[in-house]
Every structure is written in C-alpha cells, then in structure tokens.
Amino acid sequence: AAPAAAAPAPAAPAAAKPAAEKLTGLAAWQALLGNTIIGKSGDGDPLVEFYTADGKIKQLLDDEISTGKWTVRGQMVCFEFPDDDEESCYLVEVAGSIATFSEKDGSGRRFEIQRGNAKGL
Numbered sequence: 001a002a003p004a005a006a007a008p009a010p011a012a013p014a015a016a017k018p019a020a021e022k023l024t025g026l027a028a029w030q031a032l033l034g035n036t037i038i039g040k041s042g043d044g045d046p047l048v049e050f051y052t053a054d055g056k057i058k059q060l061l062d063d064e065i066s067t068g069k070w071t072v073r074g075q076m077v078c079f080e081f082p083d084d085d086e087e088s089c090y091l092v093e094v095a096g097s098i099a100t101f102s103e104k105d106g107s108g109r110r111f112e113i114q115r116g117n118a119k120g121l
Helices: 004-005 007-020 023-032
Strands: 036-041 044-050 055-061 065-072 074-081 089-097 098-102 108-114
Touching: 023 089, 089 108
Parallel strands: none
Antiparallel strands: 036 044, 036 108, 044 055, 055 065, 065 074, 074 089, 089 098, 098 108
C-alpha cells in the first residue's frame, strides 16, 4: 500500500501549480505581446485586441478596426487611439489563458488569451 499512496502525492502539487501562478505588472504585459485577447468592451460590444512588441495595438471593436499604441507606465499599461481624448490605463493580470484589465477604481474586465494574431488583425 505504501508505494501506491506515495505515487499520487508528487503529481498533485505539479498539477495545481499552473492554475495558481499569476503574472502581474510588466510580466503579465509581456505574456500578452504577440498575442490576442477576446472579450467584451465596457459597453458590451465584442472586442478583440492584438498587441505587437513594437508598441502597436490593433483593435476590432464591434465591426470597426483601429490601430493605436501602448505604453508601459510603472505597473500600468496605457492605450491611446487616434480618436481618444486621452489615454486609458489598466493594471494587467494574467492567470493561465485569462487576462484581467483593471482600472484605478478597481473595476475590471476579463478576456480570453489566444496565441498569436488569432483574428488576423
């Protein structure tokens, strides 16, 4: 009975570790570069964004495609599009295939992460 009881024990911590690992700040943002997030905007419209390593963001909001730029400011990532009055900044957290973008007031939205330029933006 001892060998059978010992065998599952090493597997359990290894299986639990990836789900518990959270990336925040710059590490979370770097995990999103070259990848796509998919979810809904604050208004509930379908939202897809693709982030390039050279500071660009390609966004598909509802049916409209636009290109903006991103900048890291401390622990926050800020986005600016040509039609914006000012940039929007968020704290980014990544856990597995979920990215959470939180505003300074603590409200936030969750997005699914897909590898690469999943929607061809």
